Amino acid sequence: DAKTTQPPSMDCAEGRAANLPCNHSTISGNEYVYWYRQIHSQGPQYIIHGLKNNETNEMASLIITEDRKSSTLILPHATLRDTAVYYCIVRVLGSGGFKTIFGAGTRLFVKA
Amino acid sequence: DTEVTQTPKHLVMGMTNKKSLKCEQHMGHRAMYWYKQKAKKPPELMFVYSYEKLSINESVPSRFSPECPNSSLLNLHLHALQPEDSALYLCASSQAAGSSFNEQFFGPGTRLTVL
Numbered sequence: 001d002a003k004t005t006q007p008p009s010m011d012c013a014e015g016r017a018a019n020l021p022c023n024h025s026t027i028s029g030n031e032y033v034y035w036y037r038q039i040h041s042q043g044p045q046y047i048i049h050g051l052k053n054n055e056t057n058e059m060a061s062l063i064i065t066e067d068r069k070s071s072t073l074i075l076p077h078a079t080l081r082d083t084a085v086y087y088c089i090v091r092v093l094g095s096g097g098f099k100t101i102f103g104a105g106t107r108l109f110v111k112a
Numbered sequence: 113d114t115e116v117t118q119t120p121k122h123l124v125m126g127m128t129n130k131k132s133l134k135c136e137q138h139m140g141h142r143a144m145y146w147y148k149q150k151a152k153k154p155p156e157l158m159f160v161y162s163y164e165k166l167s168i169n170e171s172v173p174s175r176f177s178p179e180c181p182n183s184s185l186l187n188l189h190l191h192a193l194q195p196e197d198s199a200l201y202l203c204a205s206s207q208a209a210g211s212s213f214n215e216q217f218f219g220p221g222t223r224l225t226v227l
Contacts, residue, residue: 044202096169103154104154
């Protein structure tokens with residue numbers, strides 16, 4: 001089972017910041033939080049990852065709480081092309097090694 | 113080259129057919145993955161290959177048979193599939209499966225329809 005929970009859907013106005021929350025209360029101390037997104041009918045695309053500190057790249061910012069039990073992905077100026085399903089992932093340790101298990105994700109609708 | 117390619121893009125097959133899906137990457141990655149995605153659902157992990165050896169099989173039915181002939185190629189052989197196996201099949205790769213940081217690069221997928 002996925003180790004993360006996210007709201008099923010969110011709306012955002014074009015040009016505004018989109019803030020996507022994720023709960024991962026069972027995360028272990030050395031596991032990264034990963035964010036991917038999937039635009040309709042395409043393969044998932046890596047966005048950003050983080051361990052303890054906040055992170056920023058050309059696509060987004062990632063804010064991780066001090067206790068690491070939750071995080072927020074921020075798209076600073078959302079565009080229509082950011083409409084997608086956003087997945088927050090913490091890998092699960094199984095008998096064969098770590099596995100990337102996708103949860104249901106958040107469907108973000110960016111509206112003009 | 114940071115691309116994972118998958119062929120074919122679309123595949124229609126009957127329940128008695130044998131077909132194969134192909135995935136290729138030239139990023140020097142040593143871990144490769146197959147995922148299955150049904151409509152409006154998240155991707156589900158099927159298989160993980162690490163250094164060309166199968167390391168994870170998520171209890172996938174034997175009608176799906178993965179193969180990793182070399183570090184750049186990953187195949188998924190299909191035989192006697194059922195209509196419920198119709199889905200988008202995604203391939204991904206990463207530098208190594210066991211490392212603490214694991215960014216996966218996904219291909220565009222093969223959309224499979226079983227009649």
